[in-house]
Amino acid sequence: MNGDVRSVVLLAATVLSGLMAGIYFAFSVAVMPGLGRSDDRTFVEAMQRINVAIQNGWFGLAFGGALVLGLVAAFQHRHGEGRPALPWIVAGVMFYVISMLITMGVSVPLNNQLAAAGSPGEIHDLAAVRARFEATWVHWNVARTLVTTASLVCLARAIRVARGAGRA
Secondary structure, three states: OOHHHHHHHHHHHHHHHHHHHHHHHHHHHHHHHHHHOOOHHHHHHHHHHHHHHOOOHHHHHHHHHHHHHHHHHHHHOOOHHHHHHHHHHHHHHHHHHHHHHHHHHHHHHHHHHHHHOOOHHHOOOHHHHHHHHHHHHHHHHHHHHHHHHHHHHHHHHHHHHHHHHHHO
């Protein structure tokens, strides 16, 4: 296996994992605290719009690409001089899978419930809709931020280990 291809794939997986960690981090430290200071109608409407807007090809590329390229990197590093990086890559992929499970198991269902509540102008109890969504979503987004950041750290460490193994 060409070491240059291995390096590019691992770097791309790391970058995509970092982009996802950054998205979740931005929600944790800016978007949700900012929306948390808004009234119920503004909160519900903004989150409904964000949840529609984020369903785009760029997000999908980063979200799915981090996993796919992480798995490819693990496959490419299973033998030879790349092998010392494999445990770090596997750990990075495992942390990333946990973030995906949180996204698909908690965040997306909450987003769908928020969408199903209807237009903010037609919701009779915006405070109740917000209460069913906000605290749980924020809590699990922090968890998702932490595990995706752990994925990034592991993959970055894998790059360093792989680079050192290639010089030996």
